[in-house]
Amino acid sequence: MQKILNNEQETCAFAQQLAKTLKFGDVIALSGDLGAGKSVFARALMRALGVKDEALPSPTYAIIQEYEGVLASGEPCKVAHMDWYRLEHAEEVEMLGVREFFEAPWISIIEWPERAMNTFPASLTHITLRYVERDMDQRSIEVG
């Protein structure tokens, strides 16, 4: 499925729709170039999952940031926001112990998942964001 998101509000609305479908152990992988809007989308999704922290700091240096959230069912969940940009290959991803995040009570949101696409469980939603020529706010989003 491919769709155009015209602005940040539409991105947030899309994230809210996605959040309603999520269950324990789900993984959302976010692909896209620098500035394509991976972090904006990740933050919108965390908000939609009820993450209340005022600051949602970039995981680029820490690699994994953890939060408390709520599923659409009302059950409390934990949210892991990861950035694998600085990881080199799949073994390193494994060494971080990421598999524990692919089970209850976690929902994982992962930027730069290309570093280890084989690591993921079956319950993966892979989203690709692209910017659109000549419009700073518009993004194309592909869910596959």
Next chain:
Amino acid sequence: MFFMIRVYSRCYALWKPSLGVFVNILAIESSCDETAVAIYQGDVHTGQGSLIAESIASQIDTHARFGGVVPEVASREHLRVLPMLADDVMADASLAWNDIDAVAVTSGPGLMGALLVGSSYARGLALANNIPVLPIHHMEGHLLAPGIGGELPAFPFIALLVSGGHTMLIRVNGIGGYKVIGQTLDDAAGECFDKSARVLGLPYPGGPEIAKLAVHGDCKRFKLPRPMLQKDNLNFSFSGLKTAVMYAVRDLDVLDDVSRQDMAASVEAAVGEVLVKKSLKACEQEDISRLLIAGGVAANKYLRDLLNVEAGKKGISVSLPSPSYCTDNAAMIAYAAFQRLCVKACFEHVKDVNPRWSLSGLRL
């Protein structure tokens, strides 16, 4: 009754080492891409002391080709160089192991694997020499760094901690009394430099590269946003600034050397203005006229100069660590441990390491 329970639980979680008056502290730092060992010697009664040896190995060259720190590579490198650095400082200081009274070690925040290497090495040294391990918070080290070979401002003061992983404003009430009054809601200032550098095709780390180019650039050529400046709080946000840099570069026909220089100057000016204005706002809000800046980005000359000028206009005194103590080092870890001993502060029981150790949670 409630009060008593709180006091009890606090003392239960913390401990105080019993050491002599005159101490030699060996410190280890390995939280990110610098491996460092240092020895600080001082008198905890007078608070007088000095750094007597330090040795540092940077992995920046190793990581430059990846455009950032690679955690697993970092851990391996720390492990390889730590014993050599420790031998170096012991030889430089002309001390024997039984002269060392305690081992201070960065126990967080940082990369798990990297922290574990330093912490395990510290524990090994401590066990072999029957001396205590003093777990130190990396950011407390940065905060107190201007006191090494200089003097800390009187408490309370405002601190701007700014690096690749952090951007925060802190009200420092005393050793162990840190209240975070502002922070970045997304990217850190140093991260904005790193990512802008990537857009400009410059190597990691971005800050020094941008500073070098900015010297000859025109900071007014590109109109970049000053994020959060209009907001009536002390928070930062640098994610959008990086995106603005990306769009401005994309709109250029060619990214030539002059454009690179102008963009570097424009980014530096935008980041610098936001950091300085928010810091001065923090001083005003807390009614404090002493400001300290620390962390890797505090080595940026443009920021240091701008801060001195703008703070001077408002009668605010500025404390800056020497540039070599802005970036990660072990001297600041040894010094923080010494300061804690001087005021008879407690030390945390950090079980191994705590990659997400909160600064506000520290106690005297």
